[in-house]
Amino acid sequence: MVNFLVKIFFALSLSIIFSHNISANNLQLKGELTQGGIVVGFYENAKKVFLDKKNVAVSDRGYFFLGFSRKHKKTALLKIFDNNNNVYSQELHIKSRKYHTQRIDGLPKKKVQPGPKELKKIKADYKILKDALRKKAKINIFPEKFLMPVKGRISGVYGSQRILNGIKKNPHMGLDIAAPIGTPIQSTTPGKVLLAVNDLFYTGNTIIIDHGYELKSIYIHLDKIYVQENDLVKEGQEIGTVGMTGRATGPHLHWGIYWKNTKVDPNLLLLLK
Incomplete structure (x- = not known):
């Protein structure tokens, strides 16, 4: 029973x-x-x-x-x-991936082995970027389409191990697109500008845009910036131009994507069309 x-x-x-x-x-x-x-x-x-x-x-x-x-x-x-x-x-x-090694030579020594003065600047810049990425814009429309921000040659891919001037550095966490200085850069999808700043040590002239739902994009090494903090931008809107500011050996855009605090592969974002 x-x-x-x-x-x-x-x-x-x-x-x-x-x-x-x-x-x-x-x-x-x-x-x-x-x-x-x-x-x-x-x-x-x-x-x-x-x-x-x-x-x-x-x-x-x-x-x-x-x-x-x-x-x-x-x-x-x-x-x-x-x-x-x-x-x-x-x-x-979650499928595992293998990443390539990329060697880049010819960078100024201070950009690879910074001294005390440069380290002070790097620390201040890091705080600027970190504070911007902590911000959250109120965006109700869920992003549905994503554009390549600039036309050009892919010169660096997500995840690759970087060897700079023969020294092992952090992996590359975005997509590099080589193009002539002055080439227009567009926002990959609508959003709100969290940061538009000039002359950071590593990233040079830099833009960060919040697209809502914890998705953010970053645009690095720009020549000119056409937007300001808190601007609302449309998909495909011109936000700046290609440059080689910061740590760069030639003109290109470094385009990065964040989900929460995680850096993800921009190429895989483009597949979500």
Whole structure:
């Protein structure tokens, strides 16, 4: 009799648990689940979304971004709560990537081995960038289309290990696009300008734009800047021109993409069209 009651209780418990689960068929993911990847997710009636226990911004229509670091572990846990607090969980399998090594010579010594004066400037610049990236603009429209910000030759890719003047440095965390000085640069998608600043030690003339839902873009080494902080920009709007300010051996745009504090591959963002 006791065993029978235990079985009945267990069966009822399972029915209660599973009645609060929501269907995997409602989940849509667009993009590559890979290291450095950026993915658009959709779950109708999604109220809250978490990736590896971190809160993810979700639109009223149920759209959200998921980003993965250069060396993300093999799995990630996605958890979604709907308007009725039903929950759906899924383990995402993250594909590993191999990255190339890129050697760049001919940089000024102080740009690779900075002295005390340069280190003071670098520290101040880092704070400027960090403070800008902490800001959040209130943007209600979820980005749906992404443009290459400038026409040119790809001269550097995301994730590559950089060897500068023979010295191993941090990996390259964006996309370099070589083009003549003065070539127009456009905003990849609509947003609000968080930073428009000149003469940073490494990045030179720099723009950061918030596109909402924890997605930001950065444009580095510019010659001219045509926008100001708090400006609202449209998709394809000209925001500046290609230059070689900061640490650069030739004219090019360094274009970077952030999801939260994670630097993701801009090339993979373009695949989300």
